[in-house]
Amino acid sequence: MLNHLEFKQHLKAAVAFHGHLCLGQIIGVRLAMFGLDLVGISDPLGADRKKLIVFVEIGRCAADAIMTVTGSRVGRRSMKIIDYGKLAATFVNLETGVAFRIFSHPDAQKKAFALYPTLPEQEAEMRAYQEMEEHDMFDYLAVRVPIKCEDMPGRPTRKVQCALCGEYVLDARDIDRYGHPFCRPCATGNAYYTIEHPDCAHLPQAVGQ
Ligand SMILES: [Zn+2]
Numbered sequence: 001m002l003n004h005l006e007f008k009q010h011l012k013a014a015v016a017f018h019g020h021l022c023l024g025q026i027i028g029v030r031l032a033m034f035g036l037d038l039v040g041i042s043d044p045l046g047a048d049r050k051k052l053i054v055f056v057e058i059g060r061c062a063a064d065a066i067m068t069v070t071g072s073r074v075g076r077r078s079m080k081i082i083d084y085g086k087l088a089a090t091f092v093n094l095e096t097g098v099a100f101r102i103f104s105h106p107d108a109q110k111k112a113f114a115l116y117p118t119l120p121e122q123e124a125e126m127r128a129y130q131e132m133e134e135h136d137m138f139d140y141l142a143v144r145v146p147i148k149c150e151d152m153p154g155r156p157t158r159k160v161q162c163a164l165c166g167e168y169v170l171d172a173r174d175i176d177r178y179g180h181p182f183c184r185p186c187a188t189g190n191a192y193y194t195i196e197h198p199d200c201a202h203l204p205q206a207v208g209q
C-alpha cells in the first residue's frame with residue numbers, strides 16, 4: 001500500500017533536486033519506494049545508508065528521483081547507471097544479499113488511461129501514477145547481482161598507470177596487454193570521443209587486439 005504522505009514528501013524533494021515536476025519524478029519516486037520496501041531498507045538516508053546499491057537502467061528523469069529517495073549516488077558508488085534505456089532498477093541489500101529488479105509494467109500506461117479516460121494522456125498518467133497500486137505500475141523479479149570488490153563503495157582497490165598514455169586508471173578498469181596495464185581507449189583503440197587535431201595531441205592507438 002502506498003503511504004501517500006511519504007510519497008508527497010519524496011516527490012517534493014525529487015522535484016527540488018531534479019528541477020521540475022515530470023512523469024519521471026512521479027514514477028521514479030514510486031519505483032524507489034517500492035524497491036526499498038522489497039529489499040527491506042527502511043532508513044536509506046540514515047541507519048541503512050551503507051546497505052544499498054541501486055542499478056538504474058535509464059539515464060533520464062527517473063534516475064534523479066531514484067537518487068533522491070534512496071540517497072544512492074554515483075560518486076559514492078552506491079548508484080550504477082546501466083543505460084539500457086528501460087524504466088527499471090535493481091535494488092541490492094548488501095547486508096542480506098536480497099535483490100529485486102523492478103520494472104515498469106507493460107500495461108501500466110493502459111491502466112492509467114483507463115483510470116482517467118477524459119483527461120489528455122499525459123495528465124492522466126501524471127494523476128494515475130500518484131494513486132495506482134504498485135502491482136499495477138510495476139513488475140519485479142528476485143535476482144542475484146554479483147558485485148565485484150572494485151565496484152563496492154569505499155577506497156579504490158586498484159590504481160595503475162596506463163603504459164601508453166600515462167594516465168591513471170582506477171578500480172580495475174585497466175586491460176592487460178603483454179603484461180602491462182592499458183586504459184581502455186589505448187588497449188582497444190576505441191573511445192567514445194575522437195581527437196579533433198590528432199597532429200597536436202597524443203592519439204591512443206590500438207595495441208594488439
Ligand atoms: Zn524530468
Ligand SMILES: [Zn+2]
Nearest residue numbers: 162165183186
Ligand atoms: Zn592509455
